[in-house]
Amino acid sequence: MRRPLVRALARPLVLAAAAAVIPLASAAPATADSVIVGGFPVDVSDSPWTVALSSRDRFGGTRSGQFCGGVAVGPSTVLTAAHCMGEDVLGAPPDQLDDLKVIAGRTDLRTGEGQEIDVRETWVNPGYDDVTNAGDFAVLTLAEPLPRESVIAMAAAGDRAYEPGTSAMVYGWGDATGGGDYADGLRAARVHVLSDSRCERAYPGGGDSAYLADSMLCAGEVLGGRDACQGDSGGPLVAEGRLIGLVSWGSGCGRPGSPGVYTRVSDALEKLGWDVGAARGAHTAP
Structure with a gap:
């Protein structure tokens, strides 16, 4: 594999x-106006x-x-x-x-x-x-x-922010075109949470890693064009004002049929034993 x-x-x-x-x-072709791949500049005070x-x-x-x-x-x-x-x-x-x-x-x-x-x-x-x-x-x-x-607050399992079709934002300073053009300023891109079935079809295993719904979620656009890319790893995917994902992996950047794959924050919460209802700031690693 x-x-x-x-x-x-x-x-x-x-x-x-x-x-x-x-x-x-293997990155997606650059487009003239793409940033974070298909996004826009933001001020860090907004996130x-x-x-x-x-x-x-x-x-x-x-x-x-x-x-x-x-x-x-x-x-x-x-x-x-x-x-x-x-x-x-x-x-x-x-x-x-x-x-x-x-x-x-x-x-x-x-x-x-x-x-x-x-x-x-x-x-x-x-x-x-x-x-x-x-x-x-x-x-x-x-x-x-x-x-x-x-x-920022984190979304626990069952939160509606994970529902397919939910609008989400991904943030980072990574590659802005898929061609090695790294941004100096913070960028964001609006994407949509995709269904597990669509993500499994995109990454069934074989040539790429398999999508594993228990620990991952994916987000992007059906036609591609908006996505995280190199250098954005670990950055936030936010929906409904809550953290739902961490930039993890994908095949290229912004490719049709190859959405970005994110660490599912609810799975991390469960493994860490953190209570999202507790006061923020009390979290410690196991």
């Missing part, structure tokens, strides 16, 4: 991180829980060292994709990366606005399967807390 084009992606222009680069040859993961030592300083996204679910707690913490991306275990930071409140990665906060602790889901991409989530504990208004 060939692994799909996982979206944990270092920028191909950063030679220091060449080992983390995943080829873009203050969207954060960037950064290591200048590994990925250079042009865009603040950004390599993945994340989402603040508590003042000191950030969810991201497990594959963002892999040694193939970071070059070392995350606890050995001296300058791993979370950047909050920064729309344009070329500026110094917002906060750069040290990561005090990383926890990667031990059940993450890097072949099937199931269980693709990790928890970062921050050395300093974010304001409570920078935290």
Whole structure:
């Protein structure tokens, strides 16, 4: 089984991180006005829980060292994709990366606005399967807390936000065209939650990983064109004002019939043993 084009992606222009680069040859063709692939620019104040993961030592300083996204679910707690913490991306275990930071409140990665906060602790889901991409989530504990208004609620199992057809937004600083054009400013794209049956038809296994409804959901457009892409991994998919997914994987970016696949947040909640009814900010990794 060939692994799909996982979206944990270092920028191909950063030679220091060449080992983390995943080829873009199979990415969707660029379009003249596409961003995050088919999206639009947003200010981080509109989604203050969207954060960037950064290591200048590994990925250079042009865009603040950004390599993945994340989402603040508590003042000191950030969810991201497990594959963002892999040694193939970071070059070392995350606890050995001296300058791993979370950047909050920064729309344009070329500026110094917002906060750069040290990561005090990383926890990667031990059940993450890097072949099937199931269980693709990790928890970062921050050395300093974010304001409570920078935290988003999470959708538990049975929440209507997971229903097919629901309008959702995905956020990130990743590839804006599918051709390696990484955004300096935060972008968003409006997509729709798709049915499990449609996702299973799109990814039945074989050439790509199989879609596993218990731990994944997918979102996009039937005709393609709007999607997350390289560098957006770990970033939020939000519907009805709640976090429902983390950017995980897909085949290309914005291709018809190949929607983006996300870690299902309700599955992560269950595995972490977190109570979404409890006060936000009390979450800790197992």
